[in-house]
Amino acid sequence: MDLSKYIACICEGAAEQAVIELLLDADKLIFTYEDLLEGEVIRCRSARNFEKQYLRKGFNDKITVLRILDSRSENFTLSKAYVPKIDVINVITAPEIEMLVIFNEGKYTEFKKSRKKPSDFCKIDLKFKAVKSETFLKDYFSNIESLISAILEYKSISKIPNGEYALADLLK
Secondary structure: OOOOOEEEEEEOOHHHHHHHHHHHHOOOEOOOHHHEHHHOOEOOOOHHHHHHHHHOOOOOOOEEEEEEEOOOOOOOOOOOOOHHHEEEEEEEOOOOOOHHHHHHOOOHHHHHHHOOOHHHHHHHOOOOOOOOOHHHHHHHOOOHHHHHHHHHHHHHHOOOOOOOEOHHHHEO
């Protein structure tokens, strides 16, 4: 994965942001807070809002936009003026970031049999009511090695289409 000098790491939700921040805090990613626009992870789904908020500052160098999201179909259409200056890389966490908890708990087989959505399985079967919350995830994955292990296991089981990236691809 080729990253530019400037990186915008955009997370779809609080759960994705919590995971990325845990990895950044532990210096486990191929980029650091210093590489990020504004020195932080961005929560913004709209390309238009992103342009208004972050791109009006006049960058001379290319910018890599890393979008951490669970949907393969969510569009992020930039204005024509920005297209040559920005590389958009989608990092897909499909079906949901909660899969990391399921792998960490060693419950993947039970999850598959249940036919539930990952968040429902975590809430109902694993009794983790706040599984989507930043606080829960940061506490739950306070041991960074368990998070990394879950990310790697998730990638090994996932059928990732060619040209698509997963969280494991962002690890050092």
